[in-house]
Amino acid sequence: MTISRKCVPFTPFEGELARATIGIVTAGGVHLRDQEPFNIADELGDLGYRVISDDVDSKQLMVTHHHYDHSDADKDINVVFPLDVLRDLRVSGFIHGIARKHVGYMGYTMQLKAMYEGTAREIANEIDKGSRADAVVLTGG
Amino acid sequence: MKGIPTVLITVSPEVSAQMRPPRALYPNGFKIGNSLGKPGMRDLQRKVLHDALTLLTENTRPGSIITRDYPEYGEYHEPPRVGK
Numbered sequence: 001m002t003i004s005r006k007c008v009p010f011t012p013f014e015g016e017l018a019r020a021t022i023g024i025v026t027a028g029g030v031h032l033r034d035q036e037p038f039n040i041a042d043e044l045g046d047l048g049y050r051v052i053s054d055d056v057d058s059k060q061l062m063v064t065h066h067h068y069d070h071s072d073a074d075k076d077i078n079v080v081f082p083l084d085v086l087r088d089l090r091v092s093g094f095i096h097g098i099a100r101k102h103v104g105y106m107g108y109t110m111q112l113k114a115m116y117e118g119t120a121r122e123i124a125n126e127i128d129k130g131s132r133a134d135a136v137v138l139t140g141g
Numbered sequence: 142m143k144g145i146p147t148v149l150i151t152v153s154p155e156v157s158a159q160m161r162p163p164r165a166l167y168p169n170g171f172k173i174g175n176s177l178g179k180p181g182m183r184d185l186q187r188k189v190l191h192d193a194l195t196l197l198t199e200n201t202r203p204g205s206i207i208t209r210d211y212p213e214y215g216e217y218h219e220p221p222r223v224g225k
Contacts, residue, residue: 011145025147079178079180082190088187089190135145137149140152140176141173
């Protein structure tokens with residue numbers, strides 16, 4: 001199916017946040033320290049993504065991205081990948097749960113078609129299968 | 142797949158608008174790399190994430206970007222413009 005570029009792919013959110021499980025997808029180049037870093041040497045960008053589970057220690061997360069200043073994220077990953085903040089909102093009861101899987105990718109590419117038609121769909125499938133997310137927060141750098 | 146509801150937190154609203162996101166929050170004047178605020182500002186980070194998630198339940202116009210002010214951020218940075 002081809003999606004019109006003029007069409008807004010709007011999916012309604014049904015239900016209440018207090019009963020919802022939320023995931024995070026970031027273009028900020030976030031990944032675990034023991035995962036392969038994004039390839040910043042390739043001028044075309046890196047079309048890959050990294051799956052981050054819900055139970056990680058946020059101090060084990062890092063950024064590989066050379067198209068924004070991530071020095072603040074190096075100090076506190078929550079400025080671009082708010083996993084601990086989401087945990088706070090779960091404790092307070094504002095949301096019900098945190099998705100089992102989150103995704104980080106490097107939001108810089110010269111391969112827009114491959115990103116749009118390939119990586120984006122793969123990430124959506126990753127979230128759709130097994131993350132239990134009712135909705136997703138998207139962040140950039 | 143029936144689709145996944147999303148909400149974007151963007152610090153480059155003009156750039157993001159080109160992709161016509163279904164729902165989006167722009168924390169006014171936050172710089173790139175500070176989507177939820179500065180390091181350690183957990184109260185502000187909570188407020189931004191709370192406001193972004195709340196957009197899921199509000200009758201926003203798909204494709205529009207909602208701007209909110211967070212004076213506690215303490216700085217203002219001009220967002221990048223398209224074509225510059």
